[in-house]
Amino acid sequence: MSLPMPSRSALAVLGGLWTVFFFLGMSPGYYTPALSNILASRGLGSEWVAYAFLVGPLAALISPLIVGSIADNRFPAQKVFAVIGMVSGLLLAAAFAALERLGSPHLFLGLFAAASIVAAPMWSMLASIAMVHLRSGEREFPVVRLGGTLGWMAAGVLTSFVFHFEGSPGAGYAAAITRFIGAAFALFLPNTPPMGNSRSLRTLLGLDAFRLLKERDHLVFFSVTTLLSIPLAVFFMHTPMHLIALGSTTPSATMTIGQISEIVAMLLMSVVMTRFRVKTVLMIALGLSALRYALFSVAGSTGNSGWLIAGISLHGLCYTLYFITGQLFLDRRVDPSMRTQAQGLLTLASNGVGSVIGILFGKFLYDYAVVQQHGGWTAYWWVQAALSALCLPVMAIFYQGVAVKKEEGAQV
Template sequence: MDDDRNPAMNPRWVFAALWMVFFLQGMAPGLWIPALTNILGSMGLREWVPWAFVVSPVCALISPLVAGALADQRVPANRLFAWSSVVAAFGLLGAFLVLDAGFHPLWFLVCIGVVSLAGGPSWGLLATVSMTHLKQGERTFPLVRVGATLGWIVGGLITSHMLMSDTSVHCGYAAAGVRLAAAIAAMLLPLTLPLGTAGSWKSRLGLDAFVLMKQRDHLVFFIVTALYSIPLTSIYMYAPEFLKVLGDPRPTGTMTIAQMLEAVSMFALGAMMTRMRVKTLLMWSLGFSVLRFALSASAGWTGFIGWHLGGIALHGMCYTFYFVTAQIFLDRRVDPGMKGQAQGLLSMVSGGLGPLIGALVCGWLREYFVADGVHGWGAFWMTLSVMAALCFVIFGLFYRGRTKDSI
């Protein structure tokens, strides 16, 4: 049968199915992650905020590499995504039931750990499915990926303006339902068969991905990605709390400003990647991140919320130009049998190692500079701006990327 007549392989059908799954995948965390700090604070659990943001990275140190290896060697990536989303949905439901019932916060962390173990590889798996089936992936992947951005926006607006759940657990229940819907929608995705073969125990655990580190630019990229993820962890840990300090009654909805600019950047990225070197795009992201944190620091010093809103908006562009660019170029550079593991390594670094350190560092900085919850925000955000500046300098000095295809 001609591929275009087969619904599962028709390019328009593939695009639509991927877009819908990305939309639901983005909507679920958009419902609850920006609200989490304020939810825990309203329950008298503010001291647990750093630990809530530590659990996910710890789990992401393991699951993305293993899932990437499974997708490369044993299990179709689309099916692995669907079943992991089912487990994540029930874990998310359990996490907010535990909070609602007033159980010890450790049980909440256990449930979040389940969510992270199951759902941690999901972004990498979706990237693998997308790159396998999309025609002209470099141009069309950002257009599919923007579905997640729009989903996050919708989720945040629903939490703030429909559920009125900026400080309640109801947004978590909604997120669990959306996560389950994403699993069901994933059944519509085209079959993505493994292209690699299982070899040693290292291969089965996804550790073969570390061979990418032998290439200088890859090594610099992954190191800078881990370092860059440290200040980025503060965005959803403390930017919503700071909005509340500045007088915003609906911080979860306001945080969607980042995704609005992210959506615009996503549409532009497809064209830009065919005309610009990857180093240029990544340097732009790092440079604008310095400004992003500096704007929030200005809000801390002046009390003018507009500076913080500008910083939040810039975050969307910075995220797109760095991490979406990285996914596309990693797919271009690695062999077909290693694509899942390469995406898993990126997820491990950007969602595991970096945020793990970031949650601890940002939690300590918050306690050091903002002990009373009101004063000291300027110094807090400016410290993060300096961290982003160091990433900019390191990447600029050591990443060569002399050709258009380099990463």
């Protein structure tokens, strides 16, 4: 006998969450793929590119757990989200104004860092808000999260073909305006009051989230996430540069190919999460991640951009099957009073620790392999593929999973 389908969330809830995700994804979609070329157009070399890409990961080490704890224990999450979105939007506009009008890379980095620290919790917070109000997370979260993917794609197309912001600080202004609009829309999301009531300093600093690591599968998941994020950190930093080296004139638009596969993966998530174990889905994602960089390496050895585009097309599958599955995994396994902090810990592991290591290592490897021509792009991407592949045996050996009730779906 088939199980009854869960009742659907109200259309207004789905539409509101989708809209905020759209603007949230659109904001970095303007400047992230173009950032390397924007800095290069200002005469700033690979060192400054690395510094700029390092800012976000460093920010993710600071604020997600603290802001997550505030939302879990003190103030409604949608209001916290709106405030940090507006403030970070203003700081982002100031950062790109400093780069364009003053030509000051140091001031740009300072303001960019401030904007990133304020904005770092936004993705994890919005995911947590969505989990609270969606009646069927496995079926509906991928749908509303798809808004972020489409927003990112729209920004890439606008950057390359409408605004022609490939090397212009105008991409930063567009991102700031978009982020502010998304934050304003968040005020109309359903009220999400705090579920906890702790006032201890340890709780307010978000340190309680680290208790999750005492559970074996949590420890394995967060460890693999950190390791996977090391090669993932250079995807947007160096892939556009490789595209240009192979003759592309529209790298931002080309990078959106990855979001096309992300759309496909999002639409399949409801089927995947109810028919397969979480471990199986995560391992497929890890395998595809290694394959993606292997294809990049072939592009480096052949000089054929088709291999690079093929790898880019896998990016959305890799990201969705691992990180969206991970968010749903945490929502199933974590106490509601820790929900936002758990998502913040995921941000810290992926966008923070893993990305910091990945960007620093990526800069060193890029300078050695590409700039100094010790193997070129071929060697560079093979190393990143090997790092991705290392995640597979760790997940296969140490992750156990637990059985859940049949009506709740697959094992986690």
